[in-house]
Amino acid sequence: MEAAPEITAAFKLLFVGDSNVGKSSILLRFTDDLFRPPDETSATIGVDFKVHMHDVDGERYKLLLWDTAGQERFRTLTSSYYRGVHGVILVYDVSSRESFAHLDTWVEEVGAYCLDGDVVKMVVGNKIDKEAERQVSRQEGAEYARRLQALFLECSAKTRTGVRQAIEELVAKIIDTPELWRRGSPPKATVSIDESVTAGLGSGCAC
Amino acid sequence: MVHLPAMRAGKRDSQGSAQRVSVEVRADPAAGSPAKARMLWREGFTPLEMANSSMNAKEMKRQEVIFEIIHTEADYVRDLRLTAEVLLDPLRSLRIVPAEQVDLIFGNIGEILALHEEINAAFMERQRQQYPVVWDISDVLLPFVAGFRVYARYICNQDRALALVEQLKSECNNFAVFWRERQKRPECRGLPMESFLALPFQRLLKYPLLLRTLLDATEGWAQQYANGTAVAEQIGAWITKIQDAQTKLDSFACIDALSRAVAGVDWAPLAGAEHRLAHAGPVAASLRTAGVLAPEQAATMWLFDTFALIAAGDSAGARGFMPAPGARYTAVLRPSRIVEVLELAQRKGKPAALVRAVPADAPAQTVSLVLGFASRADYTLWRAKLDEHVRHTLAQDPGLSADILADAIARARIVDSEPTQCAGVVRTKIDSGLTSANASVSDIPSISVRDVYVEFPVPQRRGRLRRGWDMLRTKTEDLTGSGIKHQLRKYGGGKRRATELPKPAEPPKPATPRRLPRVVPKRESSLAPPKPSAGMISTPIVPLSPSFVHIPRTAGPSA
Numbered sequence: 205m206e207a208a209p210e211i212t213a214a215f216k217l218l219f220v221g222d223s224n225v226g227k228s229s230i231l232l233r234f235t236d237d238l239f240r241p242p243d244e245t246s247a248t249i250g251v252d253f254k255v256h257m258h259d260v261d262g263e264r265y266k267l268l269l270w271d272t273a274g275q276e277r278f279r280t281l282t283s284s285y286y287r288g289v290h291g292v293i294l295v296y297d298v299s300s301r302e303s304f305a306h307l308d309t310w311v312e313e314v315g316a317y318c319l320d321g322d323v324v325k326m327v328v329g330n331k332i333d334k335e336a337e338r339q340v341s342r343q344e345g346a347e348y349a350r351r352l353q354a355l356f357l358e359c360s361a362k363t364r365t366g367v368r369q370a371i372e373e374l375v376a377k378i379i380d381t382p383e384l385w386r387r388g389s390p391p392k393a394t395v396s397i398d399e400s401v402t403a404g405l406g407s408g409c410a411c
Numbered sequence: 412m413v414h415l416p417a418m419r420a421g422k423r424d425s426q427g428s429a430q431r432v433s434v435e436v437r438a439d440p441a442a443g444s445p446a447k448a449r450m451l452w453r454e455g456f457t458p459l460e461m462a463n464s465s466m467n468a469k470e471m472k473r474q475e476v477i478f479e480i481i482h483t484e485a486d487y488v489r490d491l492r493l494t495a496e497v498l499l500d501p502l503r504s505l506r507i508v509p510a511e512q513v514d515l516i517f518g519n520i521g522e523i524l525a526l527h528e529e530i531n532a533a534f535m536e537r538q539r540q541q542y543p544v545v546w547d548i549s550d551v552l553l554p555f556v557a558g559f560r561v562y563a564r565y566i567c568n569q570d571r572a573l574a575l576v577e578q579l580k581s582e583c584n585n586f587a588v589f590w591r592e593r594q595k596r597p598e599c600r601g602l603p604m605e606s607f608l609a610l611p612f613q614r615l616l617k618y619p620l621l622l623r624t625l626l627d628a629t630e631g632w633a634q635q636y637a638n639g640t641a642v643a644e645q646i647g648a649w650i651t652k653i654q655d656a657q658t659k660l661d662s663f664a665c666i667d668a669l670s671r672a673v674a675g676v677d678w679a680p681l682a683g684a685e686h687r688l689a690h691a692g693p694v695a696a697s698l699r700t701a702g703v704l705a706p707e708q709a710a711t712m713w714l715f716d717t718f719a720l721i722a723a724g725d726s727a728g729a730r731g732f733m734p735a736p737g738a739r740y741t742a743v744l745r746p747s748r749i750v751e752v753l754e755l756a757q758r759k760g761k762p763a764a765l766v767r768a769v770p771a772d773a774p775a776q777t778v779s780l781v782l783g784f785a786s787r788a789d790y791t792l793w794r795a796k797l798d799e800h801v802r803h804t805l806a807q808d809p810g811l812s813a814d815i816l817a818d819a820i821a822r823a824r825i826v827d828s829e830p831t832q833c834a835g836v837v838r839t840k841i842d843s844g845l846t847s848a849n850a851s852v853s854d855i856p857s858i859s860v861r862d863v864y865v866e867f868p869v870p871q872r873r874g875r876l877r878r879g880w881d882m883l884r885t886k887t888e889d890l891t892g893s894g895i896k897h898q899l900r901k902y903g904g905g906k907r908r909a910t911e912l913p914k915p916a917e918p919p920k921p922a923t924p925r926r927l928p929r930v931v932p933k934r935e936s937s938l939a940p941p942k943p944s945a946g947m948i949s950t951p952i953v954p955l956s957p958s959f960v961h962i963p964r965t966a967g968p969s970a
Contacts, residue, residue, distance in 0.1 A: 214603070253609075255601040268603055275616045278654055284570040284609070288577075 211257075213385050214266040215378055216288055217371070220310050221295035222303040226330040229361035230295065231271050234371050239362050258375055265375060286317035290385055291324045291374045296345075298329040298358065299337040304345070311352060322384055325354035326374045333360040452478035455543070466544075473628040477548045480621050481534045487614045488531040491524040494607040497593055507585045515865065516572050516608070522561040523611050530555050549622065549638040556645040559615070560858070566612050567657045567863040573605055615653075618646045648855040655687075656858035662688040662715060663860050665732055669713065672734040673722045673742050677772055681746055685860055686715040690796040691732040695761075695783030696721050696743050704781060710743050712782070714796055716803050718746040718771055721780075744780060746771045748804045752797045758783050762790035766797070 219227040232238050235254045256267040270289075275282050292314050296303040307327065314325065327349040329340060342358060349356030355373055359366030378384055452475045453461060466474070499520065503513050533551045579586040594604050622643040629636045665688055670678040691713045698705045710723040713732070724740030734740065747768035755763040763783045770776060784790040 253602065253606050255603075266601075268606070270606075275613075278616055278650060284573060284612075287570070287573055 211266045212263040214268060215290040215375065215385065216268045216270065217291040217293060217374065218270045218285060218289050219293045219295060220272055222306050225295045225297040225303045226361050227295050228271050230330060230359065230367055231269055233361040233364055233367045260375065260379060267375065283317050289318060289323055290378050291326065293326050293328055293374065295328045295330055297331050298340045299331050299334040301339040304340045307348065324374060324377045324381065325352055326370065327354050327356045328370050329358040331360060332358045332365065333362045451475060469628060474544060476625045476628055477545045480548050481538055484531050484534050487610065488527050490607060490610055491527060493598055494520060495524060497596060497599065498604060498607065502589065507589050508579060508583060512575065515575055518565045518568055518572060519561055520565060520611065523565060526555065526558045526561055547635045547638060549642040552642050553638060556642060559646065559649045562611060562615050563653045563656050563858045564863045566653055567660050568865045569612055573608060576605060615650065619643060645855060652855060652858050656863050658687045659685045659860045660863055662686045668734050669720065672738050673740045676742055676745055681718065686717050688732055689714045689716055689800060690793065697781050698743065699779045699781060707783060708743060714800055716800060719749050719768065719800065720744065720746050744768060744778065747778060749797060749800055750804055752801060755781065761785065762787055
């Protein structure tokens, strides 16, 4: 295992969405196959970022998964998160209409900070285990994602339904879009993101 | 200060078992494998012990949160130390990049580490005293909250620090090799180095979340609840202030760029004050002078809280709110305070508004112009920002002439009664954003741009950033403007060593790096086995030894 195969590329994936939609839970379920029920443990956070090796067709990809839990209110400060992002996972809670409605502001934010516009977006409806409390139908979610030209999936971090598929689909999509991650440089362990250099330094500013 | 409840649940010898709780669970030495999930408080006890304890579910939950706060603090301090030992110190002592750039990248992370070393020590002490059930944690944190100011400088400059890292990675070979080699170290757990730089930011924003969860589990414990609320409010206040400082700093950068792009404007009075950019974007503007409307002009408007600017020019290449680098704009509306906004009937099928503004350099005049917006949604967004601006101007601007002010306010009242035409432009007191009665929250001061401003090199001159041995090769001047000779003298080369250097007429030899005997990193033995080899640059794994600083073959001088 440690005689690690050559890493084809590293992808930075970012989880965004309202508080309590389960961003950290999806992340924890994906990387550690763990779920901490909120009534049983503190389950506040868990993670800041995780690294996950992901093998597709004999190629190894390094996924850097960034959680933004707790930072939902501090928009100006989170802008640096979007630097060099390849994929954004927009999470909402199917049992909360509000979290679905707020996706618009998150999409706006992604558009504002990912200036090149070429990030792969995925809309994920979490907590489908709460079928009885469902407020956002599958069709609605799918329709919203279609308008965004984003991928769509419903999942449940609690029952692990769909979690793996969600990330796998997103990664497959990124792999299918090589202009997103090759960006002129030969594939290696660190993908240099030239745009962000000029963007950040050229402006000397986060905006 | 805090009255601890007399009851103690678990009966245990506190001295002997204290170590057990602070065990590091997350440290997984296997390179590349992700960190394991955090241990839970209850996992430190046997089922029998849990069954025999007198704690109810809520108390247990509270212990989990407290345990998590203590534990994540320890992790955080460990990772900060790691950042200093694995990245900062070697980067500085190896002089792969000059010290100024190391300072820019890592900012005041040392101050943050020092603060949290203290917090961590206090947490550990509390845990040792009250093991296994810690009755409160916020009272331990409270005295340290005033020190959270150190975050401002770090966080506000983080974005540019990361940009500098990206730039060095692509321009300085030694730096790129170093950075990659560090990432492969087992203690870094396969995490990209940049994520260590983001740690302070993430940790700071985690406190409100942790404390909120703690408070939810603390209902019923009056003293602890009060302590928790105080800490949560103060940290929240700090974050708000830091956010504000970041906005001001970004706006400063924007004004700086504008001052270079827009000619014919006196920027001096504006540059001295603090501004917050509210919104920027394309509008169609036409000035109205003596009742005659000038032809419509496609332009960009920058709306700050204290002034607005409309300028026409080539906006291609503009990124976000920043004007395009090197672009030239002509001002349509000089920096002015907008005092009135009236919605007009549609103009050419697009929403439009009449705007009256007072130029900053001529406070007795008013200028009116018609703005056209691309769509209804665009208008709504602009309108909200403009109304906010107007409210701000009317409420606090003492520089406006009384006539204009009275006029605008009078009109605002009139139009207020007809809400279909104009939303309220009313003199309101600006909300400070902090409604808490907690005195210590209002004690938290504003952070001015000067407090957080760190000058980063201007990127246009890429050559200035090429450092390390690239510098010797190209013989460019370094950032401080001093030449190689000075550099050598400064870093212990001195005259004695200078004799070994090639004469100025000759190209420098690859052997010159050996002039630096002090290059040995302090913790060399713990870093990597010395395995010097020529041409190591081509291999990704480079042993970190004094010979690390070699002129790579490719970068060597060509005769």
